[in-house]
Amino acid sequence: xxxxxxxxxxxxxxxxxxxxxxxxxxxxxxxxxxxxxxxxxxxxxxxxxxxxxxxxxxxxxxxxxxxxxxxxxxxxxxxxxxxxxxxxxxxxxxxxxxxxxxxxxxxxxxxx
Amino acid sequence: xxxxxxxxxxxxxxxxxxxxxxxxxxxxxxxxxxxxxxxxxxxxxxxxxxxxxxxxxxxxxxxxxxxxxxxxxxxxxxxxxxxxxxxxxxxxxxxxxxxxxxxxxxxxxxxxx
Numbered sequence: 001x002x003x004x005x006x007x008x009x010x011x012x013x014x015x016x017x018x019x020x021x022x023x024x025x026x027x028x029x030x031x032x033x034x035x036x037x038x039x040x041x042x043x044x045x046x047x048x049x050x051x052x053x054x055x056x057x058x059x060x061x062x063x064x065x066x067x068x069x070x071x072x073x074x075x076x077x078x079x080x081x082x083x084x085x086x087x088x089x090x091x092x093x094x095x096x097x098x099x100x101x102x103x104x105x106x107x108x109x110x111x112x
Numbered sequence: 113x114x115x116x117x118x119x120x121x122x123x124x125x126x127x128x129x130x131x132x133x134x135x136x137x138x139x140x141x142x143x144x145x146x147x148x149x150x151x152x153x154x155x156x157x158x159x160x161x162x163x164x165x166x167x168x169x170x171x172x173x174x175x176x177x178x179x180x181x182x183x184x185x186x187x188x189x190x191x192x193x194x195x196x197x198x199x200x201x202x203x204x205x206x207x208x209x210x211x212x213x214x215x216x217x218x219x220x221x222x223x224x225x
Contacts, residue, residue, distance in 0.1 A: 042218060043114060043217055044216040046213055046214075049213065099170065102154060105154060
């Protein structure tokens with residue numbers, strides 16, 4: 001079985017500052033990794049995914065994440081955040097054709 | 113717009129009642145997943161259907177059941193509702209393949225009073 005730990009439940013950051021949202025996973029098999037974003041009163045939208053290949057993955061809205069197999073991590077980064085990035089961010093893992101297992105989420109609050 | 117449609121958007125009902133949540137997947141997607149999102153439990157996987165058959169089961173209570181119909185839409189039935197069942201219920205769909213992206217609907221917010 002897979003599990004995901006998002007190390008920070010809330011991350012406040014000033015506008016135009018960089019941000020890193022941390023995610024660690026546990027699995028006995030190879031996995032696929034994802035970051036989803038949830039804006040208030042909306043569903044989840046895929047930001048980026050790691051399936052194979054390059055460990056640095058670029059997604060939408062200027063976000064990127066790095067897969068680190070030795071540290072079982074998949075941290076999400078953005079060099080300069082905007083007010084519009086305020087949302088809940090979820091890290092998720094899947095072992096192929098299995099349902100996504102989500103972390104508990106990190107609430108990113110961007111302060112003007 | 114993800115292409116996944118959930119109805120209704122909001123539902124308020126009393127304890128002990130039964131409700132049905134509906135999900136229409138993206139055109140061509142055979143898999144449907146149901147998730148429950150609550151403040152204390154986060155996003156919990158409930159159940160997956162693939163082309164009409166149950167594929168995987170998660171933390172779904174016995175009071176809850178689901179099905180996927182021949183036209184691929186799915187329904188989640190929640191019965192003997194309790195206050196603790198109040199949550200946001202998401203449906204997601206994905207296509208065929210080793211892994212394909214899951215697209216989420218906007219969710220149904222269920223409030224049990």
